[in-house]
Amino acid sequence: EENEEKHLRFPPNFIFGAATAAYQIEGAWNVSGKGESTWDRWVHQHPDRIYNGDTGDVAANSYYQYKQDVAILKNLGFKWYRFSVSWPRILPTGFSNKINADGVQYYHNLIDELKANGIEPMLTLYHWDHPQVLEDMGGWLNDEMVDWFGDYARIVFREYGSKVTKFVTINEPTAICKNGYTLGIHAPGKRFPGFGEYLCIHNVLKSHAVAYRIYDSEFRSKYGGEVGVLVNPSAYMPMNFEFDAAAETAFQFNVGWTMHPIFSKEGDYPPVMKQLVANRSKVEGFTKSRLPVFNEYWINLMRNSTDFLAVNHYTSRLVVSGTMGPIPSHEHDQGVREIIDSFWKSSASDWLKVVPEGFRYILVQLARNYGNPPIYITENGVSDHGTLNDDDRIYYYREYLKQMLLAIHEDGVNVRGYFLWSLLDNFEWNAGYSERFGIVFVDYEDPNRQRILKKSAAWWQQVIAARKIHTT
Numbered sequence: 136e137e138n139e140e141k142h143l144r145f146p147p148n149f150i151f152g153a154a155t156a157a158y159q160i161e162g163a164w165n166v167s168g169k170g171e172s173t174w175d176r177w178v179h180q181h182p183d184r185i186y187n188g189d190t191g192d193v194a195a196n197s198y199y200q201y202k203q204d205v206a207i208l209k210n211l212g213f214k215w216y217r218f219s220v221s222w223p224r225i226l227p228t229g230f231s232n233k234i235n236a237d238g239v240q241y242y243h244n245l246i247d248e249l250k251a252n253g254i255e256p257m258l259t260l261y262h263w264d265h266p267q268v269l270e271d272m273g274g275w276l277n278d279e280m281v282d283w284f285g286d287y288a289r290i291v292f293r294e295y296g297s298k299v300t301k302f303v304t305i306n307e308p309t310a311i312c313k314n315g316y317t318l319g320i321h322a323p324g325k326r327f328p329g330f331g332e333y334l335c336i337h338n339v340l341k342s343h344a345v346a347y348r349i350y351d352s353e354f355r356s357k358y359g360g361e362v363g364v365l366v367n368p369s370a371y372m373p374m375n376f377e378f379d380a381a382a383e384t385a386f387q388f389n390v391g392w393t394m395h396p397i398f399s400k401e402g403d404y405p406p407v408m409k410q411l412v413a414n415r416s417k418v419e420g421f422t423k424s425r426l427p428v429f430n431e432y433w434i435n436l437m438r439n440s441t442d443f444l445a446v447n448h449y450t451s452r453l454v455v456s457g458t459m460g461p462i463p464s465h466e467h468d469q470g471v472r473e474i475i476d477s478f479w480k481s482s483a484s485d486w487l488k489v490v491p492e493g494f495r496y497i498l499v500q501l502a503r504n505y506g507n508p509p510i511y512i513t514e515n516g517v518s519d520h521g522t523l524n525d526d527d528r529i530y531y532y533r534e535y536l537k538q539m540l541l542a543i544h545e546d547g548v549n550v551r552g553y554f555l556w557s558l559l560d561n562f563e564w565n566a567g568y569s570e571r572f573g574i575v576f577v578d579y580e581d582p583n584r585q586r587i588l589k590k591s592a593a594w595w596q597q598v599i600a601a602r603k604i605h606t607t
Protein backbone atom coordinates (compact mmCIF):
# COMPACT_ATOMS: atom_id res chain seq x y z
CA GLU A 136 0.00 0.00 0.00
CA GLU A 137 2.85 2.30 0.88
CA ASN A 138 4.29 1.53 -2.53
CA GLU A 139 1.03 2.30 -4.24
CA GLU A 140 0.85 5.64 -2.47
CA LYS A 141 4.41 6.40 -3.51
CA HIS A 142 3.60 5.51 -7.10
CA LEU A 143 0.95 8.18 -7.30
CA ARG A 144 3.43 10.94 -6.45
CA PHE A 145 5.42 13.00 -8.92
CA PRO A 146 9.19 13.24 -8.40
CA PRO A 147 10.48 16.36 -6.62
CA ASN A 148 11.56 18.45 -9.63
CA PHE A 149 8.93 17.20 -12.04
CA ILE A 150 7.44 20.04 -14.12
CA PHE A 151 3.83 20.51 -15.21
CA GLY A 152 2.81 22.42 -18.28
CA ALA A 153 0.11 22.90 -20.87
CA ALA A 154 0.66 23.04 -24.64
CA THR A 155 -0.79 24.80 -27.67
CA ALA A 156 0.34 25.68 -31.21
CA ALA A 157 0.28 28.93 -33.15
CA TYR A 158 -2.07 28.06 -36.01
CA GLN A 159 -4.48 26.24 -33.72
CA ILE A 160 -5.09 29.16 -31.33
CA GLU A 161 -3.73 32.50 -32.53
CA GLY A 162 -6.04 33.61 -35.33
CA ALA A 163 -4.96 37.03 -36.69
CA TRP A 164 -3.89 35.21 -39.82
CA ASN A 165 -3.35 38.28 -41.99
CA VAL A 166 -2.60 41.18 -39.67
CA SER A 167 0.48 43.09 -38.56
CA GLY A 168 2.63 42.05 -41.47
CA LYS A 169 2.19 38.29 -41.18
CA GLY A 170 2.81 36.29 -44.36
CA GLU A 171 0.59 33.49 -45.67
CA SER A 172 1.23 30.03 -44.25
CA THR A 173 0.58 26.64 -45.83
CA TRP A 174 -2.37 26.21 -43.48
CA ASP A 175 -3.85 29.60 -44.46
CA ARG A 176 -3.68 28.51 -48.09
CA TRP A 177 -5.02 25.02 -47.43
CA VAL A 178 -8.11 26.01 -45.44
CA HIS A 179 -8.98 28.85 -47.83
CA GLN A 180 -8.54 26.81 -50.99
CA HIS A 181 -9.98 23.55 -49.74
CA PRO A 182 -12.84 24.22 -47.33
CA ASP A 183 -14.25 20.91 -48.56
CA ARG A 184 -11.33 19.08 -46.99
CA ILE A 185 -11.86 20.55 -43.52
CA TYR A 186 -14.74 19.65 -41.24
CA ASN A 187 -17.50 22.26 -41.63
CA GLY A 188 -15.15 24.41 -43.74
CA ASP A 189 -13.62 25.66 -40.49
CA THR A 190 -10.46 27.79 -40.58
CA GLY A 191 -7.86 29.09 -38.15
CA ASP A 192 -8.51 32.68 -39.29
CA VAL A 193 -9.69 33.64 -35.81
CA ALA A 194 -9.26 30.37 -33.89
CA ALA A 195 -9.21 31.04 -30.14
CA ASN A 196 -8.12 34.61 -30.88
CA SER A 197 -5.06 34.18 -28.68
CA TYR A 198 -3.08 36.72 -30.68
CA TYR A 199 -5.28 39.26 -28.90
CA GLN A 200 -6.27 37.30 -25.81
CA TYR A 201 -2.97 35.78 -24.73
CA LYS A 202 -3.10 37.58 -21.41
CA GLN A 203 -6.24 35.67 -20.53
CA ASP A 204 -4.53 32.41 -21.47
CA VAL A 205 -1.62 33.22 -19.19
CA ALA A 206 -3.97 34.16 -16.35
CA ILE A 207 -5.67 30.76 -16.69
CA LEU A 208 -2.34 28.93 -16.63
CA LYS A 209 -1.34 30.78 -13.51
CA ASN A 210 -4.64 30.22 -11.78
CA LEU A 211 -4.41 26.46 -12.42
CA GLY A 212 -0.85 26.30 -11.14
CA PHE A 213 1.02 25.44 -14.33
CA LYS A 214 4.64 26.52 -14.18
CA TRP A 215 5.38 25.82 -17.86
CA TYR A 216 3.70 26.64 -21.17
CA ARG A 217 4.58 25.10 -24.52
CA PHE A 218 3.63 27.25 -27.50
CA SER A 219 4.86 27.54 -31.08
CA VAL A 220 6.09 30.44 -33.15
CA SER A 221 4.50 31.02 -36.53
CA TRP A 222 7.33 31.19 -39.07
CA PRO A 223 5.48 33.51 -41.51
CA ARG A 224 4.52 35.85 -38.67
CA ILE A 225 8.23 36.47 -38.11
CA LEU A 226 9.50 36.05 -41.66
CA PRO A 227 6.66 37.02 -44.03
CA THR A 228 8.75 36.40 -47.16
CA GLY A 229 9.84 33.04 -45.78
CA PHE A 230 13.43 34.23 -45.78
CA SER A 231 15.56 36.01 -43.22
CA ASN A 232 15.93 39.06 -45.47
CA LYS A 233 12.83 40.63 -43.96
CA ILE A 234 11.99 40.40 -40.27
CA ASN A 235 8.51 41.46 -39.25
CA ALA A 236 8.93 43.55 -36.12
CA ASP A 237 5.28 43.24 -35.04
CA GLY A 238 5.41 39.47 -35.26
CA VAL A 239 8.63 39.32 -33.28
CA GLN A 240 7.11 41.63 -30.68
CA TYR A 241 4.03 39.45 -30.23
CA TYR A 242 6.10 36.52 -28.91
CA HIS A 243 8.15 38.84 -26.71
CA ASN A 244 4.90 40.07 -25.20
CA LEU A 245 3.67 36.52 -24.66
CA ILE A 246 6.96 35.37 -23.13
CA ASP A 247 7.21 38.44 -20.90
CA GLU A 248 3.65 37.95 -19.71
CA LEU A 249 4.40 34.31 -18.90
CA LYS A 250 7.54 35.14 -16.97
CA ALA A 251 5.89 37.98 -15.09
CA ASN A 252 3.44 35.34 -13.86
CA GLY A 253 6.07 32.81 -12.87
CA ILE A 254 5.58 30.58 -15.93
CA GLU A 255 8.48 29.31 -18.05
CA PRO A 256 8.15 29.08 -21.83
CA MET A 257 8.97 26.01 -23.92
CA LEU A 258 9.13 27.21 -27.51
CA THR A 259 8.37 24.98 -30.51
CA LEU A 260 10.01 26.45 -33.61
CA TYR A 261 7.75 24.74 -36.09
CA HIS A 262 4.27 23.37 -35.56
CA TRP A 263 3.21 22.81 -39.19
CA ASP A 264 2.65 26.33 -40.52
CA HIS A 265 5.54 27.23 -42.82
CA PRO A 266 5.47 30.15 -45.26
CA GLN A 267 3.42 29.27 -48.37
CA VAL A 268 6.07 30.75 -50.62
CA LEU A 269 8.52 28.10 -49.44
CA GLU A 270 5.95 25.42 -50.20
CA ASP A 271 5.56 26.84 -53.70
CA MET A 272 9.24 26.02 -54.06
CA GLY A 273 8.74 22.46 -52.84
CA GLY A 274 8.53 22.81 -49.08
CA TRP A 275 9.78 19.78 -47.18
CA LEU A 276 10.47 17.96 -50.44
CA ASN A 277 13.14 20.50 -51.38
CA ASP A 278 16.42 20.18 -49.50
CA GLU A 279 16.91 23.95 -49.66
CA MET A 280 14.32 23.93 -46.87
CA VAL A 281 17.12 22.80 -44.57
CA ASP A 282 18.94 26.12 -44.92
CA TRP A 283 15.73 28.13 -44.88
CA PHE A 284 14.78 26.48 -41.62
CA GLY A 285 18.27 27.06 -40.22
CA ASP A 286 18.04 30.78 -41.00
CA TYR A 287 14.65 30.96 -39.32
CA ALA A 288 15.88 29.03 -36.28
CA ARG A 289 18.84 31.39 -35.86
CA ILE A 290 16.49 34.37 -35.73
CA VAL A 291 14.25 32.70 -33.16
CA PHE A 292 17.25 31.78 -30.97
CA ARG A 293 18.70 35.27 -31.31
CA GLU A 294 15.43 36.99 -30.43
CA TYR A 295 14.19 34.77 -27.62
CA GLY A 296 17.27 32.90 -26.45
CA SER A 297 17.84 35.15 -23.46
CA LYS A 298 14.31 34.39 -22.19
CA VAL A 299 13.63 30.83 -23.30
CA THR A 300 15.64 27.89 -21.96
CA LYS A 301 13.86 25.02 -23.69
CA PHE A 302 13.28 24.76 -27.43
CA VAL A 303 11.70 21.99 -29.47
CA THR A 304 12.57 22.09 -33.15
CA ILE A 305 9.91 20.39 -35.27
CA ASN A 306 6.57 19.09 -34.03
CA GLU A 307 5.67 15.53 -35.04
CA PRO A 308 7.86 14.93 -38.10
CA THR A 309 6.04 11.77 -39.17
CA ALA A 310 2.64 13.46 -38.93
CA ILE A 311 3.84 16.35 -41.12
CA CYS A 312 5.26 14.03 -43.73
CA LYS A 313 2.49 11.43 -43.82
CA ASN A 314 -0.50 13.74 -43.57
CA GLY A 315 0.97 16.53 -45.69
CA TYR A 316 2.98 14.70 -48.37
CA THR A 317 1.56 11.17 -48.55
CA LEU A 318 -2.10 11.16 -47.58
CA GLY A 319 -2.75 14.78 -48.51
CA ILE A 320 -5.19 15.32 -45.65
CA HIS A 321 -3.18 18.17 -44.10
CA ALA A 322 -1.51 21.17 -45.73
CA PRO A 323 0.03 21.24 -48.27
CA GLY A 324 -2.22 18.38 -49.40
CA LYS A 325 0.34 16.54 -51.52
CA ARG A 326 -0.01 12.84 -52.28
CA PHE A 327 3.21 11.03 -53.07
CA PRO A 328 2.95 7.72 -51.21
CA GLY A 329 6.20 5.79 -51.05
CA PHE A 330 8.25 8.90 -51.85
CA GLY A 331 6.81 12.00 -50.22
CA GLU A 332 7.02 10.74 -46.64
CA TYR A 333 10.64 9.56 -47.02
CA LEU A 334 11.91 12.70 -48.75
CA CYS A 335 10.09 14.91 -46.28
CA ILE A 336 11.50 13.13 -43.21
CA HIS A 337 14.96 13.23 -44.76
CA ASN A 338 14.82 17.03 -44.96
CA VAL A 339 13.05 17.45 -41.62
CA LEU A 340 15.79 15.45 -39.87
CA LYS A 341 18.52 17.49 -41.52
CA SER A 342 16.71 20.70 -40.58
CA HIS A 343 16.45 19.62 -36.99
CA ALA A 344 20.17 18.83 -36.87
CA VAL A 345 21.15 22.13 -38.49
CA ALA A 346 19.03 24.10 -36.02
CA TYR A 347 20.52 22.14 -33.13
CA ARG A 348 24.08 22.81 -34.33
CA ILE A 349 23.32 26.52 -34.78
CA TYR A 350 22.16 26.72 -31.17
CA ASP A 351 25.17 24.75 -30.06
CA SER A 352 27.77 26.85 -31.79
CA GLU A 353 26.23 30.31 -31.65
CA PHE A 354 24.01 30.49 -28.56
CA ARG A 355 24.61 27.78 -26.02
CA SER A 356 27.61 29.40 -24.33
CA LYS A 357 25.68 32.64 -23.94
CA TYR A 358 22.31 31.30 -22.83
CA GLY A 359 22.84 27.76 -21.59
CA GLY A 360 19.48 26.54 -22.82
CA GLU A 361 18.47 23.21 -24.35
CA VAL A 362 17.16 22.13 -27.73
CA GLY A 363 15.18 18.91 -28.12
CA VAL A 364 13.98 16.67 -30.89
CA LEU A 365 10.33 15.59 -30.82
CA VAL A 366 8.83 12.20 -31.58
CA ASN A 367 5.18 11.17 -31.62
CA PRO A 368 5.05 7.42 -31.12
CA SER A 369 2.01 5.28 -30.76
CA ALA A 370 2.81 2.19 -28.70
CA TYR A 371 3.21 -0.74 -31.08
CA MET A 372 2.34 -3.76 -28.99
CA PRO A 373 2.45 -7.31 -30.34
CA MET A 374 -1.01 -8.88 -30.61
CA ASN A 375 0.62 -11.89 -28.91
CA PHE A 376 4.16 -13.24 -28.50
CA GLU A 377 4.19 -14.69 -32.02
CA PHE A 378 4.30 -11.14 -33.29
CA ASP A 379 7.16 -9.76 -31.22
CA ALA A 380 9.30 -9.41 -34.33
CA ALA A 381 6.51 -7.64 -36.23
CA ALA A 382 6.04 -5.20 -33.35
CA GLU A 383 9.79 -4.53 -33.26
CA THR A 384 9.74 -3.80 -37.00
CA ALA A 385 6.80 -1.43 -36.55
CA PHE A 386 8.75 0.36 -33.80
CA GLN A 387 11.83 0.73 -36.00
CA PHE A 388 9.79 1.87 -38.99
CA ASN A 389 7.72 4.45 -37.17
CA VAL A 390 9.87 5.54 -34.23
CA GLY A 391 13.40 4.44 -35.19
CA TRP A 392 12.86 6.23 -38.52
CA THR A 393 13.57 9.56 -36.81
CA MET A 394 15.18 8.40 -33.56
CA HIS A 395 17.86 5.99 -34.77
CA PRO A 396 19.70 8.72 -36.75
CA ILE A 397 19.91 10.80 -33.57
CA PHE A 398 20.30 8.39 -30.66
CA SER A 399 22.07 5.30 -32.02
CA LYS A 400 25.86 4.92 -31.91
CA GLU A 401 26.16 4.29 -35.63
CA GLY A 402 23.54 6.84 -36.70
CA ASP A 403 21.49 6.71 -39.91
CA TYR A 404 18.11 5.02 -40.47
CA PRO A 405 17.50 1.68 -38.73
CA PRO A 406 19.15 -1.23 -40.60
CA VAL A 407 15.86 -3.14 -40.87
CA MET A 408 14.27 -0.13 -42.51
CA LYS A 409 17.04 0.32 -45.07
CA GLN A 410 16.82 -3.32 -45.94
CA LEU A 411 13.03 -3.60 -46.23
CA VAL A 412 12.57 -0.43 -48.28
CA ALA A 413 15.39 -1.47 -50.60
CA ASN A 414 13.83 -4.92 -51.08
CA ARG A 415 10.36 -3.57 -51.70
CA SER A 416 11.68 -0.94 -54.12
CA LYS A 417 13.44 -3.63 -56.13
CA VAL A 418 10.37 -5.85 -56.24
CA GLU A 419 8.34 -2.88 -57.42
CA GLY A 420 10.73 -2.26 -60.30
CA PHE A 421 12.51 0.87 -59.11
CA THR A 422 16.18 1.29 -59.92
CA LYS A 423 17.08 2.26 -56.36
CA SER A 424 15.63 2.33 -52.89
CA ARG A 425 12.86 4.85 -52.30
CA LEU A 426 14.53 5.58 -48.94
CA PRO A 427 17.00 8.43 -49.48
CA VAL A 428 20.61 7.99 -48.34
CA PHE A 429 22.51 10.10 -45.83
CA ASN A 430 26.22 10.62 -46.44
CA GLU A 431 28.81 10.63 -43.63
CA TYR A 432 28.55 14.37 -43.13
CA TRP A 433 24.84 14.20 -42.37
CA ILE A 434 25.07 11.03 -40.33
CA ASN A 435 27.57 12.76 -38.06
CA LEU A 436 25.69 16.04 -37.91
CA MET A 437 22.56 14.21 -36.80
CA ARG A 438 24.08 11.86 -34.24
CA ASN A 439 23.53 13.21 -30.73
CA SER A 440 21.85 16.35 -32.04
CA THR A 441 19.56 16.71 -29.05
CA ASP A 442 19.64 17.69 -25.38
CA PHE A 443 16.43 15.88 -24.44
CA LEU A 444 13.68 13.84 -26.02
CA ALA A 445 10.26 15.45 -26.42
CA VAL A 446 7.45 12.90 -26.67
CA ASN A 447 3.89 13.42 -27.87
CA HIS A 448 1.87 10.34 -27.00
CA TYR A 449 -1.83 9.63 -27.41
CA THR A 450 -2.65 6.05 -28.37
CA SER A 451 -1.59 2.49 -29.26
CA ARG A 452 -1.87 -0.18 -31.94
CA LEU A 453 -1.66 -3.96 -31.87
CA VAL A 454 0.74 -5.37 -34.40
CA VAL A 455 0.56 -8.63 -36.38
CA SER A 456 2.50 -9.73 -39.43
CA GLY A 457 0.88 -9.01 -42.79
CA THR A 458 0.64 -5.89 -44.88
CA MET A 459 -1.39 -2.73 -45.14
CA GLY A 460 -1.43 0.48 -47.14
CA PRO A 461 -1.05 1.17 -50.85
CA ILE A 462 1.91 0.01 -52.95
CA PRO A 463 4.28 1.75 -52.74
CA SER A 464 4.09 3.40 -49.33
CA HIS A 465 5.93 3.58 -46.02
CA GLU A 466 2.93 1.87 -44.48
CA HIS A 467 3.25 -1.06 -46.84
CA ASP A 468 7.06 -1.22 -46.77
CA GLN A 469 7.14 -2.25 -43.12
CA GLY A 470 5.34 -5.53 -43.82
CA VAL A 471 3.20 -5.48 -40.69
CA ARG A 472 -0.41 -4.84 -39.97
CA GLU A 473 -1.69 -2.51 -37.25
CA ILE A 474 -4.93 -3.36 -35.50
CA ILE A 475 -7.23 -1.42 -33.21
CA ASP A 476 -8.59 -3.55 -30.39
CA SER A 477 -12.36 -3.24 -30.45
CA PHE A 478 -12.41 -3.23 -26.64
CA TRP A 479 -10.41 -0.03 -26.41
CA LYS A 480 -12.43 2.98 -25.29
CA SER A 481 -13.09 5.59 -27.99
CA SER A 482 -12.69 9.37 -28.12
CA ALA A 483 -14.00 11.99 -30.54
CA SER A 484 -11.04 11.28 -32.86
CA ASP A 485 -11.23 8.00 -34.77
CA TRP A 486 -7.47 7.40 -34.47
CA LEU A 487 -7.36 8.03 -30.73
CA LYS A 488 -8.28 5.01 -28.59
CA VAL A 489 -7.74 5.10 -24.86
CA VAL A 490 -4.94 2.64 -23.98
CA PRO A 491 -3.24 3.79 -20.77
CA GLU A 492 -0.86 0.79 -20.53
CA GLY A 493 0.56 1.70 -23.94
CA PHE A 494 2.04 4.85 -22.40
CA ARG A 495 4.25 2.87 -20.01
CA TYR A 496 5.07 0.42 -22.78
CA ILE A 497 6.37 3.05 -25.20
CA LEU A 498 8.23 5.00 -22.50
CA VAL A 499 10.12 1.88 -21.47
CA GLN A 500 10.87 1.07 -25.11
CA LEU A 501 12.20 4.58 -25.78
CA ALA A 502 14.37 4.47 -22.66
CA ARG A 503 15.80 1.03 -23.51
CA ASN A 504 16.47 1.79 -27.15
CA TYR A 505 17.92 5.26 -26.75
CA GLY A 506 20.01 5.18 -23.58
CA ASN A 507 17.42 6.50 -21.13
CA PRO A 508 17.59 10.16 -22.21
CA PRO A 509 15.84 12.94 -20.29
CA ILE A 510 12.26 12.91 -21.56
CA TYR A 511 9.61 15.60 -21.55
CA ILE A 512 6.10 14.58 -22.45
CA THR A 513 5.24 17.51 -24.70
CA GLU A 514 1.68 16.39 -25.52
CA ASN A 515 -0.84 13.94 -24.12
CA GLY A 516 -4.60 14.30 -24.00
CA VAL A 517 -7.94 13.26 -25.42
CA SER A 518 -10.79 14.70 -27.49
CA ASP A 519 -14.53 14.93 -26.99
CA HIS A 520 -17.29 16.73 -28.85
CA GLY A 521 -17.69 19.46 -26.26
CA THR A 522 -18.82 19.30 -22.64
CA LEU A 523 -17.87 21.12 -19.45
CA ASN A 524 -18.43 17.96 -17.44
CA ASP A 525 -15.56 16.12 -19.06
CA ASP A 526 -15.27 13.03 -16.88
CA ASP A 527 -13.90 11.01 -19.79
CA ARG A 528 -11.00 13.44 -20.04
CA ILE A 529 -10.31 13.16 -16.32
CA TYR A 530 -10.34 9.37 -16.66
CA TYR A 531 -7.86 9.57 -19.54
CA TYR A 532 -5.44 11.85 -17.72
CA ARG A 533 -5.64 9.90 -14.47
CA GLU A 534 -5.00 6.52 -16.06
CA TYR A 535 -2.28 7.76 -18.42
CA LEU A 536 -0.50 9.63 -15.62
CA LYS A 537 -0.57 6.51 -13.45
CA GLN A 538 1.16 4.56 -16.21
CA MET A 539 3.72 7.30 -16.71
CA LEU A 540 4.47 7.26 -12.98
CA LEU A 541 4.92 3.49 -13.09
CA ALA A 542 7.44 3.98 -15.90
CA ILE A 543 9.27 6.51 -13.71
CA HIS A 544 9.14 4.70 -10.35
CA GLU A 545 9.19 1.05 -11.41
CA ASP A 546 11.15 1.12 -14.66
CA GLY A 547 13.45 4.06 -14.03
CA VAL A 548 12.47 5.97 -17.16
CA ASN A 549 13.87 9.50 -16.96
CA VAL A 550 10.68 11.56 -17.47
CA ARG A 551 11.31 15.10 -16.25
CA GLY A 552 8.05 16.80 -17.06
CA TYR A 553 4.65 16.64 -18.67
CA PHE A 554 2.68 19.06 -20.86
CA LEU A 555 -0.96 18.26 -21.44
CA TRP A 556 -2.66 18.83 -24.77
CA SER A 557 -4.29 21.20 -24.64
CA LEU A 558 -4.82 24.31 -22.60
CA LEU A 559 -7.66 25.36 -24.92
CA ASP A 560 -10.13 23.80 -27.29
CA ASN A 561 -8.56 24.69 -30.62
CA PHE A 562 -8.43 24.19 -34.37
CA GLU A 563 -7.93 20.44 -34.74
CA TRP A 564 -6.56 20.60 -38.31
CA ASN A 565 -8.80 18.80 -40.81
CA ALA A 566 -11.30 18.04 -38.02
CA GLY A 567 -11.85 21.77 -37.56
CA TYR A 568 -13.44 22.63 -34.21
CA SER A 569 -15.38 19.36 -33.98
CA GLU A 570 -12.80 17.55 -31.83
CA ARG A 571 -12.02 19.36 -28.60
CA PHE A 572 -8.86 18.64 -26.59
CA GLY A 573 -8.91 21.55 -24.15
CA ILE A 574 -9.18 21.54 -20.38
CA VAL A 575 -10.66 24.97 -21.09
CA PHE A 576 -13.76 25.26 -23.25
CA VAL A 577 -13.70 27.93 -25.95
CA ASP A 578 -17.03 29.27 -27.17
CA TYR A 579 -16.57 29.40 -30.94
CA GLU A 580 -20.00 31.04 -31.38
CA ASP A 581 -18.85 34.00 -29.32
CA PRO A 582 -16.90 36.73 -31.16
CA ASN A 583 -14.88 37.14 -27.95
CA ARG A 584 -14.14 33.42 -27.82
CA GLN A 585 -15.05 33.21 -24.16
CA ARG A 586 -12.99 30.68 -22.17
CA ILE A 587 -14.75 28.51 -19.59
CA LEU A 588 -12.90 26.10 -17.32
CA LYS A 589 -13.95 22.48 -17.65
CA LYS A 590 -14.15 20.01 -14.79
CA SER A 591 -10.78 18.60 -15.90
CA ALA A 592 -9.17 22.01 -15.31
CA ALA A 593 -10.21 21.87 -11.65
CA TRP A 594 -8.92 18.28 -11.50
CA TRP A 595 -5.54 19.39 -12.82
CA GLN A 596 -5.38 22.29 -10.40
CA GLN A 597 -5.61 19.78 -7.54
CA VAL A 598 -3.07 17.41 -9.04
CA ILE A 599 -0.50 20.16 -9.47
CA ALA A 600 -1.08 21.56 -5.99
CA ALA A 601 -0.78 18.12 -4.36
CA ARG A 602 1.95 16.87 -6.78
CA LYS A 603 0.11 13.58 -6.64
CA ILE A 604 -2.77 11.87 -8.39
CA HIS A 605 -5.91 11.56 -6.37
CA THR A 606 -7.88 8.48 -7.27
CA THR A 607 -11.30 9.58 -6.11
Ligand code: NOJ
Nearest residue numbers: 156306307447514556563
Ligand atom coordinates in the same frame (compact mmCIF):
# COMPACT_ATOMS: atom_id res chain seq x y z
C1 NOJ B 1 -0.64 16.32 -32.23
C2 NOJ B 1 -0.41 17.69 -32.74
O1 NOJ B 1 0.88 18.12 -32.42
C3 NOJ B 1 -1.45 18.69 -32.32
O2 NOJ B 1 -1.34 19.79 -33.15
C4 NOJ B 1 -2.83 18.07 -32.37
O3 NOJ B 1 -3.84 18.99 -32.09
C5 NOJ B 1 -2.87 16.92 -31.39
N1 NOJ B 1 -1.88 15.93 -31.75
C6 NOJ B 1 -4.22 16.20 -31.32
O4 NOJ B 1 -4.46 15.56 -32.52
